[in-house]
Amino acid sequence: MGFDTPQGSRGAQLPPADRMRQMNEGVIADIRGGGSGPTGMNALVLITVGRKTGQERETPVAYFPLEDGNYAIIASAAGAAKHPVWYLNLGAHPDRVRVVVAGSEFPVTAEEVTGSERDRIWQQVITAAPGFAQYEEATDRTIPVIRLRRGAGDA
Numbered sequence: 234m235g236f237d238t239p240q241g242s243r244g245a246q247l248p249p250a251d252r253m254r255q256m257n258e259g260v261i262a263d264i265r266g267g268g269s270g271p272t273g274m275n276a277l278v279l280i281t282v283g284r285k286t287g288q289e290r291e292t293p294v295a296y297f298p299l300e301d302g303n304y305a306i307i308a309s310a311a312g313a314a315k316h317p318v319w320y321l322n323l324g325a326h327p328d329r330v331r332v333v334v335a336g337s338e339f340p341v342t343a344e345e346v347t348g349s350e351r352d353r354i355w356q357q358v359i360t361a362a363p364g365f366a367q368y369e370e371a372t373d374r375t376i377p378v379i380r381l382r383r384g385a386g387d388a
Contacts, residue, residue: 264276275296278332278333279291279319279332283322294319299354304332304341306379307377309365310368316377330381344380358378
């Protein structure tokens with residue numbers, strides 16, 4: 234299970250990093266305060282360890298509940314050619330991850346889902362949130378699907 238999906242060569246243009254940071258701050262505060270993120274979307278705060286800096290990073294990410302009680306997150310980067318930085322951080326430290334869901338923080342382990350299981354979860358995602366299908370059309374990369382497994386003792 235590697236976090237080794239190749240980057241793409243074309244895709245959507247993302248807003249500048251400073252603007253993204255500003256937008257994310259309010260969403261993170263809402264989720265930490267017990268909210269669910271932007272209207273119409275379940276969102277969590279993903280806390281990763283930077284692969285280069287070793288510093289903690291917080292990013293709001295849409296999530297999709299899985300039937301086993303875990304979560305799926307999608308490294309769509311809104312259809313950009315490159316993966317989001319948090320995907321690269323997860324690949325470097327998949328066992329040093331925490332999330333905040335509706336104000337509750339707990340550890341998770343990240344694993345990239347591949348093959349037919351990835352395809353099955355992807356279909357669930359685009360059924361629940363059709364906009365993700367547009368991201369797939371905007372880029373030539375395979376959009377990674379990540380399962381976040383709740384840590385031991387968290388039920």
